[in-house]
Amino acid sequence: MDIQPSASPADRTGTTGRRGFLTLAAAAGATAALGGLPAFTASAAPLRPAQSPLLSAADAARNQLWWQAPGSAGSMIGQGLPVGNGRLGALASNDPGAELLMVTDATLWTGGANGTLQDDGQFPYGRDDFGSLTLLAQLTVAIPGHDLGAVDNYRRVLDLAQGVVTTTYDVAGVTYRRQIFASRPDDAIVLTFSQLGGGSYTGTVSLAGTHGETTTADRASGTASFGAALGNGLTYGSAVTAYSGTGKVAVDGTALTFSGCRDLTVVLSGGTDYAPDASAGFRDPSVDPERLAVTKVRNAARASATALLHTHVADFRAVFEQFGLSLGASSPAQRELDTWQRVQARYRDDVPDPELEAAYLQYGRYLMISGSRGSLPAGLQGVWLDGNDPDWMGDYHTDINIQMNYWLADRAGLSGCFDAFADYCLAQLPSWTDTTQRLFNSPANRYRNSNGKVAGWTVAISTNPYGGGGWWWHPAGNAWLCHNLFEHYEYTQDIGYLGKVYPLIKGAVEFWEARLVTTTVTDASGASREVLIADSDWSPEQGPLDAKGITYAQELVWNLFGHYRTATQALGRDTGHSAAVEALRNRLYLPVVSPKTGWLEEWMSPDNLGETTHRHLSPLFGLFPGDRIRPDDSTPKDILAGATALLTARGMNSFGWANAWRSLCWARLKDAEKAYQLVVTNLRPSADGSNGSAMNLFDIYEVEKGRGIFQIDANFGTPAAVVEMLVYSRPGHVELLPALPAAWAAAGSVSGVGVRGGFVADLSWRDGKVTQATLRSVGGRTTTLVAGGASRRIDLTPGESVTLRHLS
């Protein structure tokens, strides 16, 4: 291969990136610093971009989804289009005559610390004690003259790169257009209405709470608003205003009316007094949410609709364009179809649609940018609800779901979106520590440490934002969370960050030092040895409830202790303790292959004690996201075969996140076609609530026949699998196109892929072979790059990049 070092990042020839634009974005808004206060607070007036940041129509079209029908109040989860500014999210119906926004604030949670265990030693899990994410508000813009029955050429477009939903339609020869976006710089959701052809808008803007609040309107400020407190004391509020350069906007009762408006702008804001601070009881008493919301919408209303749009797009594009993807060209026939028709045709005809498949990945990034910036992390539904009773509370599930949510961020150029997850864990740590040390060894808790010791922290299967756990204890959940936290460091090599999350990692290590117990095992050779195993536990969601040494825990602890060693070395802390922990690590029992099933054992037993095709791949943690089991000479052949056999037995036809995880595992095993098939399976159109993708591409899980619910994890996990098929990395090793399926082999490119070890990769390929690759250091210095069977050591200094051609 040829190597062409380049002097500075500015010289890089990105394959699809448009990074020059970053300079514009820097003016638009600063990213919240890690550990900062992700809350609803007053903010300085945003800097307005001096030049239009809007993409040309042709450029924008490369990252757009579109539909030819709106949603309705009863179909928002499947048909509402999501917007979000990282904290405030909304689903928009885009109905011409009745625009409906269901607005969610990531912090509007019922419940609390939930610090008393049930008689069974586990946590209550109800909407009052543990709590639930709930809606903030519903906004309706009614335009009676625009009933859908009289509308032609309806079209709505979700612009993933610019973060804007645009609806256009004709009524009696006039083309009407509305745009909806959730602006992070203005901390508001904005709706702008315009027209071509001499039309105007007449109607009503109504703001309503969803918990029985009373909305009032203020004639002087031209705002409608409400404020209230939940039973747990959390105060919250929302406000809306509307303005037009042409017609009349007035307050009428509790609503805003508009008439004869050739243009109209509606601005909504809102939030809560939540604060990510355990010592303050997770409240910021200085915030009056209703008043702050009024202030924010009035401040935003000083700017023109265009200025608000430009400010938002500058902010959004800068994040989106950190990563670009082409998986090849789709056919003209496919391009003619709208997104839903395309999803249906993809399934019906089973003909690859590379542009749709790439757009599905970018949609996942869009959701991450919209739902995970500057506030709480994305839970089971992100910030998109259609009611106040989301399944499983819309919470943080720590036995796969929140971990999967954040597999995408660093891989796909969204390291900044990861911060919400790290900030969350840091803010919860005092409560998690307290709860663990107070309650974990409760005699009623079947998972307590049998040796009576307890230290550090762990979590329940569900966690809320008030330090509370829900459902059952989840001893290995701490190591699972720490794996994500540590991988972020591997991607970024940000030593400051590592220092911040170090207490989480160390606390988890301490928990396991106290918890491990010894047992004697007999190896295949007949020799006995003493090993350390995890105390009684449940391999997530299946099998015996009191199994010692489950593979899930053994792998996670082995992994955690390894991360601890790396962290202590990088930070120069606790080196003595680290050595002791390393000694424990060397004594950890690691799973063997069952002579009965041929599978890697899940329960330290040769028997299959659970469901063969169970959704969780807990015993395969070492394959993905861990690196212990690899399809190379570093892994004993029998272990690799056992892991492959177990993955095969789990099957190819699960749902959402379970398919995504399977795809990631097959990508690690370099079985490109199986990995691809699982991506395609998640793209299957959901009908009547069946597993698959809804019209808006939300992943739907069929909880019972005819009832499907939105679970966002597959929307992040499936894109993560796509990236994993293109680039595999671990510190010191990066492999290009490890699992490129035939459907994408003809030609493609990807830019901005995060590489563990502190690099970012751009690459392009043709006929399945890498044609060019660029590796840029974001902190990494040395790695081995593998492509097309050849490998090469790369040495870079931070900021430096290298471009390679002819890699085969």
Added chain:
Amino acid sequence: MRSSSTPAPRAAHHGALRRPARALLVLAVTAGLAVAAPAATGAATPAAPTPAAADGTAATPYMGWSSWSMQSSQYPGLNPNGSYSYLTEANVLKQTDALASKLKDYGYTYVNIDAGWWMDNGWTPGYDQYGRQRPDPVRFPHGMKAVADHIHAKGLKAGIYLPVGLEKGAYGDGRTPILNAPGCTTADAVYPDLRTTNGWDSAYKLDFANPCAQAYVDSQAQAFADWGYDFLKLDGVGPGSFKSGDNYDNVPDVAAWQKAIAATGRPIHLEISWSLDIGHAADWQRYSDGWRIDTDVECYCNTLVTWENSVNDRWKDAPAWSGKAGPGGWNDLDAIDVGNGAMDGLTQAERQSYMTLWAINKSPLFTGDDLTSLDSYGVSLLTNREVIAVDQNSSPVARPVTPVGDQQVWAAKNPDGSYTVALFNLAGAPASVTADWAALGFTGDASVRDLWNKRDLGGYRDRITEALPAHGSRLFTVEPNGRTLATTGYEAESAANTLGGNASVAGCDACSGGKKVGNLYGGGTLRFNDVTVKKAGIYTVKVRYVSGDPRAVTVSSNGGNGTSLPFPSTGDWNTTATVSVSLALKAGANTITFDSGADGYAPDIDRIDVPQSL
């Protein structure tokens, strides 16, 4: 003859429990068993029938108002004196006046009195000395003629109602004389064993082997003629009305009514009800002017109707009947209750779809609404002349041109070469619906007229797509400006195809080539092996098929997953119809597969026609 050897099991009739209210009709039960003497003399065979339209009635689907929707509803205030008590002289006259002033100009002319005119408010019937239904003096204090006279004075036509058979209450002790039939009593008119008939078993079955039966019907018809009625709804008719078997074969009754009406010399439109057996369509065509294809549209609830019960059934049930209607006899989809949203119990979108389906099916258009309180949207639906013209013009009844899932396209080719095209979204959420011109048989440009919005939408190339609300619709006239679509036909029975499972070639007179592939059930498959196109793309493939009932089949190309597509009934196993399906084809040879699925019953396939270009 039904040529498919594998009929699907007949589904339990969904409406079987829907009519408990009408069981009230069965009240009078005669005590004791009357033994009737055999008929004296007379021919046992009915006279040769005349075509139903011979008297000039039903040249077009009738339009008007009926009392039953309001009678059957529990909407507050409608029936203050007990169930069905809305039916009174005062209310009929009030509705007559409203019809005359609001809707008559648009063609609505019939004022139809439904069940109960001879019942008191406790639903006890009254009969005259000849066993004929006698107007209830409380409901109709001036008798039925006075009502008809008022209706006629407004320039409208009067309709009345009867259940089929000799009502048990009319039987008396069997010695009740029959008017103008010396020697005939009620016992002579019915079977000696007093076998019951009609949808409620509320009547004894007339035995037309005895001329006294015809005489009884004649006497009833004469009463209506004497009173001046122009329309009769004969209800509970079988086979149909959820009944089958000899006792419920009322074909002789309907024939007798046709004969009796003719004998009066007064043109009286004869409409029969309900859920008539399509297997007897030829009888209904021969003897009547229209037939209800389905159960009642009314919900017997707090509104007049609801979408689910049973307005939306018509989309499934109407296609089977599409070939049966024409001048002289029409497919009656029941009342069109779209005039007042609150009372109707429907959304605006549902009301428009309701009217659209009725119009394209050329159903009679009789509203059951309170015409004194129509809302403005209801008026706009009932008085849209372009839509009424679709119902009344000489075009054929529309059929689905797509499979009949939640999104459907129906079309009819008009005599002037244009097409009437309706888009429907039967789903509970908005959806886009596309009409591909290829499904109509042409390609290129067409100009589109929006009938509901009364607007020319301009030109559309190859297709039109519209966003429809839940249960919504659009109705267009499409004028092709392009060219006929050239297609290549592939016969199902071709030896080049591959049959799997039970599938086999069968004769079919109506099919091209005289053959089809049937027995597509239990995993049966038909694969066209060599479907060749020049250019890769998504093609609109026409499928000609035969299916005596609605059946689904999974259609796929080149080993794709395909889609399970519900095909509408063609009416019987000797009639073909076409629907178009979208499939990706690659340049060169392709396969197209029809698969019944392991547990499914698929339609029989005649042929497919594949466009030669995109």
